[in-house]
Amino acid sequence: MAISLNNRLSPQVSLTPQLQQAIKLLQLSNNELEQELAKAAEENPLLEFEPNPEIESNLSQSNERIEVAQNNWSNSSPVSQDDEDWVERHERVAHKQTLLEYLEEQIQLLSIPSQEQSLLAYLAGCLDDRGYLVDDLESINAEIGAQLMGSARSAMERIESGLKILQTLDPPGVGARNLAECLSLQIDRILHEQKHNADEWALAKRIVNTHLNQVGSKDWPKIKQACGKSQAEVMKAVECIRRLQHNPGGQFEREHDQWVLPDVVVKPSRGKWVVESNPSAKPRISLNTEYARILNENGGKKADGALKQKMLEANWIVKNIAQREETILKVAQEIVARQQTFFSMGAVGMRPLVLREIAESVNMHESTISRVTTQKYLACPLGIYEFKYFFSSQLSSEKGGAISSTAVQALIKKIVEGESSTKPISDTHIAKLLNDQGYVIARRTVAKYRESLRIPAVHLRKE
Structure with missing residues (x-):
C-alpha cells in the first residue's frame, strides 16, 4: 500500500x-x-444599560x-x-404563526419548480391542526388531478411524490396519514441524524409499524414474542416511542x-x-465613560488585563x-x-x-x-x-398570472363579507369560486385560511 x-x-x-x-x-x-x-450589563461594569420604559x-x-x-x-x-x-x-x-404558514415558509425555500411548490402548498392545506393528512390521496387526485396532467408522470405519482417531500419538512412527523406513520417518520429522521442507539430505534420503528396496538394495551409478552427480543430490549424501544410527538402541530396551537x-x-x-x-x-446601552477613561489612562499595566477584556466585550456588544x-x-x-x-x-x-x-x-x-x-x-x-x-407563497393561475397566499386570504374574506346572512357560503363553494377565477385551492386550505382570519364556520354564520 x-x-x-x-x-x-x-x-x-x-x-x-x-x-x-x-x-x-x-x-x-x-x-x-x-x-x-440587562444580563450583559450585570456581568460587565463597562456597560451602561437603561431599561426600555x-x-x-x-x-x-x-x-x-x-x-x-x-x-x-x-x-x-x-x-x-x-x-x-x-x-x-x-x-x-x-x-x-400557524402550522400552515410555517410549512408554506419552508416550501418557498425548496429548490423545486413553482408548480411542485403549489402542489405542496395544496397538500399542506389539507392537513388538520395536528399535522395529519386526513384526506386520502384518491380524493385529492379526484379534486386536483386534472390540473396536474401534462407531465411524464401521472397525477397520482406527482401527488405521492409531493407528499413524500412534505413529510421531510418540520415539524418531524408532519404529513402522516395515521399515528403509526407519524411516529415512523420521526424515527426515520432520528436514524438519519444520529448513529447511537440505532438498534433501539430500529426496533422501535418495527414495533410502531406492526404492534402499535399492543403498545397501547401494554401487551409486552406478545411484542417480545413477535419480535424475538428480550423484555429489556422491548422496554427500551417502547421508551423511545414514548419520547416521540403524537401531535406534530401541537406547538402551533393558539396560546396567549x-x-x-x-x-x-x-x-x-x-x-x-x-x-x-x-x-x-x-x-x-452604551459604554461606561468613567471606566473607559480609567482604562485609557492605565492601559499599559498588566493588572488591567481583565478590564481590557471587559472593554473589548463591551465594544463588541455596542x-x-x-x-x-x-x-x-x-x-x-x-x-x-x-x-x-x-x-x-x-x-x-x-x-x-x-x-x-x-x-x-x-x-x-x-x-x-x-x-x-x-x-x-x-x-x-x-x-x-x-x-x-x-413573505407568502405564489399560487399560479390557469391564466398565467400569480397571486400570493395572503392575497387569497383577503379574497376569501371579501367573498364571506358579500354573502347572504341567511345563506352563507360554504368552504367548498368558496374553493369553487376561487377555482373559477383560475386559482386551484383545496377546500381544507380555504378552511384553514378562514380560521386564521377568525371567520366562523358556515353553520355559525347563518342567521
Whole structure:
C-alpha cells in the first residue's frame, strides 16, 4: 500500500466570539434583547444599560391591551399623512404563526419548480391542526388531478411524490396519514441524524409499524414474542416511542397572545410608503465613560488585563447592536419597497415574495434574512405585522398570472363579507369560486385560511 501526503485547500468558516454574538443578537426579539442586554450589563461594569420604559409598561398593563391580528385584512383606509396618532399606539398583540404558514415558509425555500411548490402548498392545506393528512390521496387526485396532467408522470405519482417531500419538512412527523406513520417518520429522521442507539430505534420503528396496538394495551409478552427480543430490549424501544410527538402541530396551537414593540414604522411620504426606525425600540446601552477613561489612562499595566477584556466585550456588544439595527432597517426597506400595494390596499394587494429576493437585494444569506424576519415587527396604519408576514407563497393561475397566499386570504374574506346572512357560503363553494377565477385551492386550505382570519364556520354564520 502506497502512502502519500497531499495538500488540499478547503474553505472553512470560523465563527469568532464576536460573530457568534452578532448572530445571537440578530435573532432575538425586542423583549428577549432587553433581557440579554440587562444580563450583559450585570456581568460587565463597562456597560451602561437603561431599561426600555415602553417594554416595561407593556408588561405591566396587560388589562389595557388592544388585539390586532397580524394577518387580519382591514377594510379601513390608511390614515392621512397628517394623522400620525397611530404611530404612538405601539402596544399590539402579535399573531402566532400557524402550522400552515410555517410549512408554506419552508416550501418557498425548496429548490423545486413553482408548480411542485403549489402542489405542496395544496397538500399542506389539507392537513388538520395536528399535522395529519386526513384526506386520502384518491380524493385529492379526484379534486386536483386534472390540473396536474401534462407531465411524464401521472397525477397520482406527482401527488405521492409531493407528499413524500412534505413529510421531510418540520415539524418531524408532519404529513402522516395515521399515528403509526407519524411516529415512523420521526424515527426515520432520528436514524438519519444520529448513529447511537440505532438498534433501539430500529426496533422501535418495527414495533410502531406492526404492534402499535399492543403498545397501547401494554401487551409486552406478545411484542417480545413477535419480535424475538428480550423484555429489556422491548422496554427500551417502547421508551423511545414514548419520547416521540403524537401531535406534530401541537406547538402551533393558539396560546396567549404576545406583546411586541415594533422595530420600524412605515409612513406615507410623497406618494410612497417609507420605513423609519422606531426610536422607542432602540436599545439603551452604551459604554461606561468613567471606566473607559480609567482604562485609557492605565492601559499599559498588566493588572488591567481583565478590564481590557471587559472593554473589548463591551465594544463588541455596542457595535453588534448598531449592526443589528442597521440590518433590520435595511431588510424592512426592501420588504416595503416590494409590498407598496399592501400598505395602500391591504392584504389583497400583497404580492408573492420569498426570502431569496430580499437576500439577493441586500447581499446577505437567506439564513440571515430568516433570522432578521423572525420576531421583528413593523407598525403601519393597518396594524402591527411581523416581517415574515410579508413573505407568502405564489399560487399560479390557469391564466398565467400569480397571486400570493395572503392575497387569497383577503379574497376569501371579501367573498364571506358579500354573502347572504341567511345563506352563507360554504368552504367548498368558496374553493369553487376561487377555482373559477383560475386559482386551484383545496377546500381544507380555504378552511384553514378562514380560521386564521377568525371567520366562523358556515353553520355559525347563518342567521
